[in-house]
Amino acid sequence: MARRDKVTIADIARHVGLTNMTVSRALNKPDKVKPATRERILAAARELGYVPNAFASHLRSRENRxxxxxxxxxxxxxxxxxxxxxxxxxxxxxxxxxxxxxxxxxxxxxxxxxxxxxxxxxxxxxxxxxxxxxxxxxxxxxxxxxxxxxxxxxxxxxxxxxxxxxxDNHRAGRLLGEQLVKQDIQQVLALTGPRGSRITQQRLAGLKEAYAAAGVPLALEQRPGDYTLQPAYRDMADYLRHGMLPEAVFGFNQLITLGAMRALHDAHVSRDDVLVVGIDRLPYADIFDVSVWCAVHDxxxxxxxxxxxxxxxxxxxxxxxxxxxxxxxxxx
Structure with missing residues (x-):
């Protein structure tokens, strides 16, 4: 199909036999044009399929919205x-x-x-x-x-x-750390964002603080990722392939937690064998009767x-x- 050229103000002006300025004024400042002329121009615009340039109109406007x-x-x-x-x-x-x-x-x-x-x-x-x-x-x-x-x-x-x-990333880490302490967890695999991420650092600090405050030793292994699902899945699957099974997995955001849970599921690891906690709400988890401790934000x-x-x-x-x-x- 041949490409249809965009209709311009000049096309409308030629169609009605008026100047570009008059057509432009009718389209953008209709009160400045006689009603009969304005209606003639608007009818031609509709007939030709003219679409206004919203960007140009935006630049002409005094107030940006x-x-x-x-x-x-x-x-x-x-x-x-x-x-x-x-x-x-x-x-x-x-x-x-x-x-x-x-x-x-x-x-x-x-x-x-x-x-x-x-x-x-x-x-x-x-x-x-x-x-x-x-x-x-x-x-x-x-x-x-x-x-x-x-x-x-x-x-x-x-x-x-x-x-x-x-x-409040530090508190989110601490809240989940306190919950892990209550569950008598001492070995934690933390699937995090990048090591240099201040969000990751704050959440890790909160986790460690909870254990220090309780006087409970913490064996922590960090696997840094990029806050997306696939790297978390790969890291969790790799960990399991090496014959290791942590007491708990801490997902540092929603997608990381879901990636870890998928890897555990694919490896046929029961939720009773590994406690999973994470930051961010897991949408619709209750539909599948999945209960996960989460630190959430509004x-x-x-x-x-x-x-x-x-x-x-x-x-x-x-x-x-x-x-x-x-x-x-x-x-x-």
Missing amino acids: LIGLVTASVDNPFYSEVIKAISRDAKKQNYTIMLIDTDGAPELEEVAIETLLSYQVAGIILSPVSDDAEYRPAYLDRLRRARLPVVMLDRTLDVADFSRVVL TYQAGHEAIQLLFEKINDPAASAREVVIASSLIR
Whole structure:
């Protein structure tokens, strides 16, 4: 099928025998054109299949109602729930969300930021690909020069000038550590994020603190991953292939926990033989009669707080950067 060329204002102008300026005015400032002329132009636009350029209209408008949302893992149910909360709050304020998934790639994150800057968004909510203290993406300086409101969510860059919403990761680790102590567990396999991740480090610190406070020895083995399911599955399966069976497995996020549980299932290891605990709620686990101790956070609150911080900065560019911490709680 031949490609259909996009209909332009010039095409409409030729069709009705008027100038480009008159047609443009009828489409963008209809009150400036005589009613009869305006109706003639609009009828021609409909007939030709003209579609307005939303980006160009956006640039002409005095008020930007577009918010960029950049996440490294849109397939993670935790982020999906947070995004839903952000989108709902944005709609209440007549803002539209432009979502970009970087799939954990720094180069795609760079492109995402450049794209949002080109769209002249009103602000950005950013969950970076890494929260390693050494991660310093080049786009930071461009965001600062643009004086663009930015709020970091969950994973954060080690900078002080952007507001942020973070989870109480240390308490999450401690809560699960205390539960493991109660279960008389002394050997733990921790399937974590990257070693350099501050989230991983904080959760590990909370786990170790729980054992130290109880005066119970802890034999801890860490297998670092990238907060996704497949590496966790491979690490758990590899551990089992070597004939080892931990007393407990601690998944450092929802996808890691699910990956570990799948590997245990495939290896025909009973849930009675290995205790599994994890951070983040396991959706629909109760349907399959699966009970897992989880340290959870209110995802709706996380999204709500993130966009409220962004609106705060949009409405008052001089507002100081703030941090909001989302509390951890234990469920089963």
